[in-house]
Amino acid sequence: MAGENIQFREQLKKKGYKMTTQRQAILDVILQHEGEHLSTEEIYELVKKEHPDIGLATVYRTLLLLDDMELIYKLDFDDGCNRYELNRHKDDHRHHHLICTQCGGVEEVEEDLLESLEEQILKNYGFIVLNHRVKFYGYCKKCSENSPKKAGQD
Amino acid sequence: MAGENIQFREQLKKKGYKMTTQRQAILDVILQHEGEHLSTEEIYELVKKEHPDIGLATVYRTLLLLDDMELIYKLDFDDGCNRYELNRHKDDHRHHHLICTQCGGVEEVEEDLLESLEEQILKNYGFIVLNHRVKFYGYCKKCSENSPKKAGQD
DNA sequence: CAAGTTATTGCAAACTTTAGCAGCAAGGAT
DNA sequence: ATCCTTGCTGCTAAAGTTTGCAATAACTTG
Ligand SMILES: [Mn+2]
Ligand SMILES: [Mn+2]
Ligand SMILES: [Zn+2]
Ligand SMILES: [Zn+2]
DSSP, X not given: OOHHHHHHHHHHHHHTOOOOHHHXXXXXXXXXXXXXXXXXXXXXXXXXXXXXXXXXXXXXXXXXXXXXXXXXXXXXXXXXXXXXXXXXXXXXXXXXXXXXXXXXXXXXXXXXXXXXXXXXXHHHHOOEEEEEEEEEEEEOHHHHHHSOOOOOOO | OOHHXXXXXXXXXXXXXXXXXXXXXXXXXXXHTTTOOEEHHHHHHHHHHHOXXXXXXXXXXHHHHHHHTXXXXXXXXXXXXOEEEEOOOSSSSOOEEEEETXXXXXXXXXXXXXXXXXXXXXXXXXXXXXEEXXXXXXXXXXXXXXXXXXXXXX
């Protein structure tokens, strides 16, 4: 996907920012790992393979920049670090995540299905929804089959 | 509300944990500030008024414990610190938050309205939803009235 | 209520993320 | 190609959070 690359350069120019080898390297790593939920440290280690002199702070700053531009999305799975995923532009809104409290696995939900709730929010609160972050906690298929219990926590 | 207090003591005993003056003090502060979204540091400062010798690490650990017990909920408004709110037990599931990207204001949504989406998730993914975390980003009533523009970001 | 067991506390160090700063590199203009 | 402006980088320090550890306080039992 070179589309993200072109879009990145255009958005940088539009905001008066500059393209650098470090930014290119970080975006490359993310593009090469589409579908994964990489942590900042993992991205740092991957980038260092090609650019051993890059600073960790630059990785943090670049990920913040890519998140602002919505080329990537920041995730919080409560595992002590930030994670990021490529915005695949399939949908207008962010996809949801299913987090299994038993095995820790993370699945993605293709369906949005929040239109009626967003209409309700506009009607009841006058709030215009532009995007959302939705996580569901519970038992994945495998875990609910293997241990057919009922106890559960968030 | 002494209900939370009793529930707290019962859950501690059931898990073999102990009630301490520090834990009581922290829960008291949270109960006295129902409806607010206090940060760890803010809770620490409030607790110190009555218990000046308490350690910050104890506050962090106790908030983690209360979150595990679902007496409180951890919030992430991307403002550089963790925030917490009392679980008011009004609903089975957590309420949603509306976050205005213009003024930074946070509103709460009473309606859940996720039943059909959760059914869809069970049908399509075999995932049993126990709880969820939902944040909507956009323009609050005031901000969308004061500046009737269209541009927007997540 | 005294003794014994064990979870909890406060402190300090480690870890994750952000911010400040001087030198450097990108990109526009000549 | 050279100069110039300005944003960017790497380093370091700071802020926010978690973890390890010895001393302490809470609960159990007698
Ligand atoms: Mn995902
Ligand atoms: Mn709330
Ligand atoms: Zn699972
Ligand atoms: Zn607003």
